[in-house]
Amino acid sequence: MTNSTTHAQFISTAIEAINTEKAALSLLTEQIDSRFAQACDVILACQGRVVVTGMGKSGLIGRKIAATFASTGTPAFFMHPGEAGHGDLGMLVQGDVLLAISNSGESDEIKMLLPVVKRLGIPLISISRDHRGMLPRAADIVLTLGKSQEACPLNLAPTSSTTATLALGDALAVALVHARNFTSEDFALSHPAGALGRQLLTRVEDLMHTSVDQLPLVNQQSPLHKALFTMTHGRLGMTVVTDDEQRVVGIFTDGDLRRVLERGVDLSVPIHEVMTINPRQIERTMRASDALSVMNENGISQLLVMDDEDQLQAIITVHDLLQAGVK
Known part of the structure; x- marks a missing residue:
């Protein structure tokens, strides 16, 4: 099978994909309002950890969001929703905050966790495309991405939506860095093995x-x-x-x-x-x-x-x- 796609077509497709994701980020900025500020307040008041969960591609992005939180002064970890239903939900305790990600808002794996989350009285922050769906209806704070076009030509594979989700997670982490007066020395304490850690910590x-x-x-x-x-x-x-x-x-x-x-x-x-x-x-x-x-x-x-x-x-x-x- 021969590939008749030219280099010019490859480049054109790449630029189109990037522009589609840029449009998704532009749409995301329109979603940043008082709900975002409320989410920051809840996380700042958290006496435990921010537990991030999500299935599939949302879970992969969730892992990165949790890692960014943890390295910038907000204790956090990722909990796989499928494993949570088989015992890992014990990771979640009173005092924590749950940040659940589902673009459609209809993740079955997360849906199974919600009764326990409510029973424990754990604040639930959701990230989804819009307010529709089981997850945003159950959440205490609903963060939305906006209904953007996926960069995938079939409009199926999570591309623009995952980019927007990652950007929203970064925005939360950065806002919290400012609120906590987090310093470069604080950052170095969680990165002692890296070059930056050596530069900032070694006296x-x-x-x-x-x-x-x-x-x-x-x-x-x-x-x-x-x-x-x-x-x-x-x-x-x-x-x-x-x-x-x-x-x-x-x-x-x-x-x-x-x-x-x-x-x-x-x-x-x-x-x-x-x-x-x-x-x-x-x-x-x-x-x-x-x-x-x-x-x-x-x-x-x-x-x-x-x-x-x-x-x-x-x-x-x-x-x-x-x-x-x-x-």
């Missing part, structure tokens, strides 16, 4: 060198050759220069060493004559990503971590940050 104190043998210190009167031995022992590409009271007065790095050698400086010169003064200092609670930005902006590879009494507490290097995946 300097999680990566810095604090053990005594990892803090290369040398007195400012020490000769340069002693500072080099200290630097080599510390293996951090630098040594910290202190005064007699152990206050930091400068640092000497690999870069300083190259410049000294280029000038032919004698290795017996006191380190304070060739050190870098006023080294950059940070606090241990700074984000590791911010510490990396400080290094990049200043063209340096190490930072001194100071305590509340302005005493050297630790050292962190660009290698530590990159090795931890900080960007």
Whole structure:
């Protein structure tokens, strides 16, 4: 069987499908009214979890909506309506809110759950095409999508309707993010394994060198050759220069060493004559990503971590940050 469809026809069909779904989203915006605000109020007041349910394609979209809720500060999970009728309904307890999705409003699997939902006194928010159907008639709050044309040429396969449902779920999640004053740090707490989580959660104190043998210190009167031995022992590409009271007065790095050698400086010169003064200092609670930005902006590879009494507490290097995946 040969396919006579041309590339131009493929592209034309794709654009038509996307435009059909855009029209569905435009229709959805006309459905956003006081019912949407009431749904937000109910979810904000929820003492339990938002339990999302839906069958078929609606269920697949429901899983994504539940995941978005959970990752943005609204405890939520997906409950399969078919499995719920065989025991999983025990997941639903008083204090929860049920968000049920059915484009037609006539899902038999959800219909079987409604008597129990009502008996438990659980608020029911429905998402459907319009107000017709068993589900919206039973719901406390009815959210509608509008009767849009499916992008499927047969007007059968859920396409535009699932896109609109997903957008409505995202709209609820975003509205709740604003209402909860949800921050990027809050978001990171539910994403600790990802790159964003590392960027937002990892602090300097999680990566810095604090053990005594990892803090290369040398007195400012020490000769340069002693500072080099200290630097080599510390293996951090630098040594910290202190005064007699152990206050930091400068640092000497690999870069300083190259410049000294280029000038032919004698290795017996006191380190304070060739050190870098006023080294950059940070606090241990700074984000590791911010510490990396400080290094990049200043063209340096190490930072001194100071305590509340302005005493050297630790050292962190660009290698530590990159090795931890900080960007």
